[in-house]
Amino acid sequence: MSKYLLNRIYWLQLLTVVVFIGPLFFLGLYVVQKHNEAQKKIEQIEPRYARLVGLISKRADLVTFTAEADQAMSRLSFPADKDTAQTGNEAQQRIRTLFADSKLDIGSIQVMPVKEGPFFDRIPISLRVEGDISGIQNALNQLSTQNPVIGIESWGMQTVGAVRPASSQRLGAQFTFFIVRGRS
Numbered sequence: 426m427s428k429y430l431l432n433r434i435y436w437l438q439l440l441t442v443v444v445f446i447g448p449l450f451f452l453g454l455y456v457v458q459k460h461n462e463a464q465k466k467i468e469q470i471e472p473r474y475a476r477l478v479g480l481i482s483k484r485a486d487l488v489t490f491t492a493e494a495d496q497a498m499s500r501l502s503f504p505a506d507k508d509t510a511q512t513g514n515e516a517q518q519r520i521r522t523l524f525a526d527s528k529l530d531i532g533s534i535q536v537m538p539v540k541e542g543p544f545f546d547r548i549p550i551s552l553r554v555e556g557d558i559s560g561i562q563n564a565l566n567q568l569s570t571q572n573p574v575i576g577i578e579s580w581g582m583q584t585v586g587a588v589r590p591a592s593s594q595r596l597g598a599q600f601t602f603f604i605v606r607g608r609s
Contacts, residue, residue, distance in 0.1 A: 498607065501574050502545060505607035509539050513548045515573060516604045520550060520568070527564035529556035537601075545605040549578060552600045554584055557593045568602075578603045 480487065503512045513536035521534055532553035540547040553560070561582070568575055578601040585595045 438447060444563075465505070489577065500572050501605070503573050503604060503606040505608070509546055509606060510536075511540070512604065513550065513607045516548065516602075517550055520552060520573065520575065520602060523571075524552065524554050524560075524564045524566045527560040527567070529554040529560045532597075543607075544608055546608060548604050548606060550602045552602065553597070554600075555595060555597045558596055559593070561598055563595065573604065576603050577601070578586070 442522070484589065507515075517534055517536050521531060524531055532555060534552045537549035537551055540549070554564075565577075568577075580598065580600045582596050582598045585597045588594060
């Protein structure tokens with residue numbers, strides 16, 4: 426055989442190997458690339474899946490906690506199905522009744538503009554009263570038993586008239602209460 430023929434056979438064999446093995450090599454690279462991409466996706470999904478499995482296993486506890494949270498919400502806030510003005514007026518009447526029943530003179534009581542939040546509306550109520558300290562204490566004690574809760578945002582007191590040591594001092598008080606109403 427001549428050198429030319431041997432050289433030609435060598436190149437044909439090399440070409441045959443490249444033609445048959447080359448696509449297999451690139452197919453292997455493609456499979457490895459797809460495997461790596463799938464592995465990255467699995468690594469991203471795995472923590473989420475583990476959290477979901479954990480939540481599913483604690484479903485009964487979550488249902489119980491949700492029911493308890495709903496009960497607490499009904500105790501602490503006014504329902505979202507009532508109008509804001511109606512809710513403010515209802516709370517205003519409750520506050521007026523508490524302070525009037527405690528033998529205090531109500532100077533003024535007013536529902537202030539609503540402060541909207543992402544989950545609750547905060548409704549401030551301003552109140553001015555005059556009376557003795559025991560009446561104010563009684564009204565505040567009664568206020569603490571209210572459901573839904575009526576909170577105190579700010580308050581201030583001062584004496585009214587001349588100070589007389591032999592009698593109970595008359596006080597003037599300014600309160601800013603607030604209630605929360607759930608948003609729908």
